[in-house]
Each structure stands twice: as structure tokens, then as C-alpha cells.
Amino acid sequence: MGDPCGIGPEIILKSLNAPAIRECAQYVIIGNQGVFDLTARELDLPLSYREISQLPDRDSAHPVSLLNMGEINQGIMKQKKPTAEGGDVSVQCVIRGINLAMSGHIDALVTAPICKEAIHLGGYGYPGHTEMLQIFSGAKRVVMLMVGGKLRVAFATTHIALREVPQSITAESILETITITDHHLKQYFGIKEPKIAVCGLNPHAGEEGIFGDEERKVIMPAIEKARKKGIDCDGPVSADTIYYKSLKGACDAVVAIYHDQGAIPLKLHAFETGVNITLGIPFIRTSPDHGTAYDIAGRGIANPHSMMEALKMAVGMAGCR
Secondary structure, eight states: OOOTTTTHHHHHHHHHTSHHHHTTSOEEEEEOHHHHHHHHHHTTOOOOOEEESSOOSOOTTOSEEEEEOOOOOGGGGGTOSOOHHHHHHHHHHHHHHHHHHHTTSSSEEEOOOOOHHHHHHTTOOOOSHHHHHHHHHTOSOOEEEEEETTEEEEESSOSSOGGGHHHHOOHHHHHHHHHHHHHHHHHHHOOSSOEEEEEOSSGGGGTTTTTOSHIIIIIHHHHHHHHHTTOEEEEEEOHHHHHHHHHTTSOSEEEESSHHHHHHHHHHHHTTTOEEEEESSSSEEEEESSOOOGGGTTTTOOOOHHHHHHHHHHHHHHTTO
């Protein structure tokens, strides 16, 4: 469901009201019945579903079910800001979804936007979805992959302060990012021999050490090891030109070293249709590539296209397993 104070319930309802989405899978909404009923009523987004307390056998007569996560104070929805209660229910919905995916009760998990401030107010220290998915799935290494339009961007680091990035990257961690990305491009995107470009950390990829030596000491050794494993890998490349080249077909995916190095070009290129995918966990997880948008929550103007793309991506990936 995502944060009940944000646009998550709205974009879920809008997406499942679209025939092309509703007809391609069976859906279980993990959330609060009161939140969805209020959103549907106030925004005139009627959706037929059955309320369940546990997952039944697959039943084509009920394409949409709602797994009710208990009662919350619906008044918090009017606040349109981070709240402790909204953060708590956001986390509980994600954990329930992870458990269902791990047990094989669902084929894929699609998460609506959560707010990091809200989940911290709720008493949780998780930086975001990606870290929660790694912790509760027990995965050794996960990779955040953003997909939108003609771009695919994998991230060597995720939600950490910029000043921490140089100390956080190692040749081994970057090699793992490259390897996991290569594997899943083959598995889920049908690319037999993926070509991956790896960004440098510093301006102009360090300019032969003038602007830093992370490229020579950390990134290049990872690329060389990836090549020895048979991965078609180029770099370190300058981040200020590689995305333009990628749009022209120079590579199948770009590995960004830190969050904004990859998220800015991806969202500039495909803000309304971008999808966030978590690689390295033992199940499929996608999400829309935007936040809670508190400022427009409850107004009926939220664009559902990113959520729709996330749902379509999850269905397509499930068909590849």
C-alpha cells in the first residue's frame, strides 16, 4: 500500500481500474481496507475486491483481493505529511509482502512509495525499501536497478551520504554489482550478451588520476575481473556522457557509483514511467520510481503510469522464471 498519507492508495486504485492491468494477473493488495475504501469514495475510483485474512488458492473469479493489515486512524491521511503511524503501517505491509514472496504465496511483490522520514518516526531505522528487502530476504548482496524508457541503471551504492561513497565502494562490491546486473539482464530482459558501462566516481572518470584515484584503485580492477568472467564491460566511463551514449544504444545498462549519478538522468528521461527493480533477492520486486508526493495526495491528480509500468514489469519478469 505504501504510506497511507501519500499517493500510494490512489495510484494502486487507478492502475487496477485499467483493464490492461487488471486482466493480466491476479492481485492481492496488502493494506488497510478503510484507507482504500475512503480513497475510492473520495476520488471516485470504485474497485471491486474481496477482503481476506489469509491468502486463498488461486481463484480467477476474484482478480483482486485485499489482505487487511488492521485498523489505522484514517485521520492521518488528511495530514499529507510523514507520520509515525503511516511509517509503521508502511513497514508492516512491506514485511508481510516479503514473507508472502519468500513462502511462494505470491509470484512478485510490487511496493508503493514509502517515506524514509515516516518510517523513522515509526521507530524503524531502515534507509529504504532496498535495505529492508535485503535484511528480510537474507540476501547477501542486492542491486537497485532503475528502468525507464531506453535507460537501465544499476547502482553500486544506494541510500548513503555522498561523503560516505568513496569509503563504501570496493572492487569486490562493484564486481558484485556488475555480475548481478549481467545475470538478470539475461534472465529478465532476454539480452544474451549484455554490454555494461561502469561510471567513474570522479568528474571525467578521474582524468587519469588528476581528480581522484578511485577509478584506478577500485573501479578498474572490478571491471578487469568482470571481463575475466566473460562479461562485456566498459569503463570507467565519464558519467556526463555515458547516458547520452546509452540512449543511442552504446550499452544495455549503466552502473552508477552513487544514487544521484544514476537517478537524475533516469528520472529526467522517464520520470512518469520509471520502475525500480531489486536484483539479488530470491523473488521479484518492482516499484514505481517516485515518492509519496504528499503535496498532491488526496487530490485525484496523481499520475499512475509508473505504478502501471511496475505492475507490467513484475508480470513480465514472473513469466521469465
